[in-house]
Amino acid sequence: MKKAHFLWVDDEIDLLKPYILFLEEKGYSVDCANNGNDALEMCRLSPYDLIFMDEHMPGLTGLETLSALHTFRPDIPVVMITKSEDEGIMNKAIGKKIADYLIKPVKPNQILITIKKLLDQKEIISETATVDYRGEFNKLSEDIGRADSATEWTAIYKKIVFWEMEFARSQHPMQEFVMRQKEEAGKAFGKFIKRHYEAWINGNDPSRPLMSPQLLEQQVFPLIDRGEKVFLILIDNFRLDQWLAIKDVATEHFLYTEQEYFSILPTATQYARNSLFAGMLPNRIAADMPQYWVEESEETGKNLHEADLLAALLSRLGRKGSFSYTKINLHQEGERFANGFSGRELCDLTVGVFNFIDMLSHARTESKMLRELASDEAAYRSLTRSWFLHSSLPSLLSKIAGKGGTVVLTTDHGTIRVKHPQKVTADKQTNANLRYKAGKNLAYDPKKVFSVTHPESIGLPSPNVSTRYIFALDNDFFAYPNNFNHFASYYENTFQHGGISMEEMIVPLITLHPKQ
Incomplete structure (x- = not known):
C-alpha cells in the first residue's frame, strides 16, 4: 500500500527534524518548506495528500498561505499548527476550512493520530466493514433462505441496504458481493410474496404487515x-x-x-x-x-x-x-x-x-x-x-x-432498477406499465411472474370477466416480442415500479x- 506524501511548512523547519524522521520511519514521505511562497509553488508541482502548516511565519502567514492555496488546490487537507490558543485565530482557521489544528508543542503521537483521522480513516473503516460483512454474509444468506414473515424480510432488506450504502461510499470491491446477495434476496422475496400476498389482503394471515x-x-x-x-x-x-x-x-x-x-x-x-x-x-x-x-x-x-x-x-x-x-x-x-x-x-x-x-x-x-x-x-x-x-x-x-x-x-x-426483460404478449387495451400488466389476452411464462386470474382475490378491480394481472418479480420487466431487443436494451437499467420487489x-x- 502506497503511503501518503506530506508537506510541512514552518519557518523553523530545522527544529522539526525529529518529527520528519518519525514520519519517514512510519513509511510516509515528507517535503519541507520554510515560508508560504515556497509552499505554494511546491503545491503547484506536487499532489500532496496532507499539509502541516505553522500559523506564525514571516512573510505570508499560515492563514494567508491557506487562502492562496485554496484558490487552486482546495482539496488538500491542511492541519494548522500554532503556538497560540487564541480563539480568534482558531475561528479564522476553521472558517477557512482547515482540516484540523494542533497547539505547540506538538507530540509525535498527536501527528500520527491526526494522519489516521484525516487520511487513513476511510481505509480503516473500509477494512473493518469488509471483515464485518464477511462475518455477516453467511448469516444473511441463511436468513434469506428461511425468512417467511414480513418482519424477517424487512430486517433482511434493511441489512442489505446498509451494506450497499456502506460499500458504495468508497467504491469498495465488496459491492459486487452485496449486489449478488441482493439479487438472491430479491428472488426469494418474490416467492415469499406469491405465497402470502392473497392471505394478507383477505386478512387471513395474523402476521400481515401494515399495508x-x-x-x-x-x-x-x-x-x-x-x-x-x-x-x-x-x-x-x-x-x-x-x-x-x-x-x-x-x-x-x-x-x-x-x-x-x-x-x-x-x-x-x-x-x-x-x-x-x-x-x-x-x-x-x-x-x-x-x-x-x-x-x-x-x-x-x-x-x-x-x-x-x-x-x-x-x-x-x-x-x-x-x-x-x-x-x-x-x-x-x-x-x-x-x-x-x-x-x-x-x-x-x-x-x-x-x-x-x-x-x-x-x-x-x-x-x-x-x-x-x-x-x-x-x-x-x-x-x-x-x-x-x-x-x-x-x-x-x-x-x-x-x-x-x-x-x-x-x-x-x-x-427498482430493472435488468432482465421477460416476454409477454397482450392486446392493444393492455396497460403500458413495464412491471405489471392488466388485460384479457395475456401470454407469458407463468414461472417468471406472479399471475392473478381472479383480481378480486387480491383486492383489485376487474373491468372484464377475463381480466387478469401479472406482476414482474425482482428486477425483471415486461417486453413485447415485436422489436424485443430494441425494447429490452432501451429500458434495461431504468428505474420502474408496479411489480414485486423489496425496493x-x-x-x-x-x-x-x-x-x-
Missing part, C-alpha cells in the same frame, strides 16, 4: 387524536435507501422514529396511493366510489381524486377535524406550500404530495443525460439528496418544527416530533 389501506387509520389518525397537528409529507417513488440519504437533513429539528410498511400491488400510484388515501383496496374504491376510480384503459390521469378519497375516508370514520391537501410538482409550488404556514393556524391534518422523484425516474428513462447522472443506485441516491437539499422541504420542515407540528414522512411505493414494496414510514 397501504391501513396506514392513515393506524399511524396518522392516532397522532391527531392525541392533539397533535400532523403534516403528512408523501414523496412519490421514495425508497428506504433514499430516506437514509437525506435523513441527517430531514431530522435536523426533530426527534424521529423509523419503521416501514408494505405497499399493495400494483406498486403504482393509481393503486397504492389511491388505496392509501381512501383507506380501502382498489376494488372497493371502484365499486363504492366509481366517480373517483379511473380504469387502466382510460386516458385521463389516474390520481386526480386523492383529496376526494381522503375526504370520503374522514367522513366514513366520522372525523370532523380540518384538513388540507396539496400536490407539488414544481419548485415554485413547493415554495408557496412552505410559505403558506406563516401567520395562520395549522390544520389537524395537512397533506403535501411531492412528485419530483417519480418525475425524475420517468424523465431518466427518456433522457440520456439523466441516465448518466443517475446511472446506478448510488447516483440515484445522490441525485435525490441534491434535490432534497435545494427543494422547499428543508425550509418547510423547519417551519413545521417551529410551530410544534408533527410530520409523518412516507411514500406510496418505491422503485418497491418495503417502504419507509418516518414520524418526526419537534425537538422543542
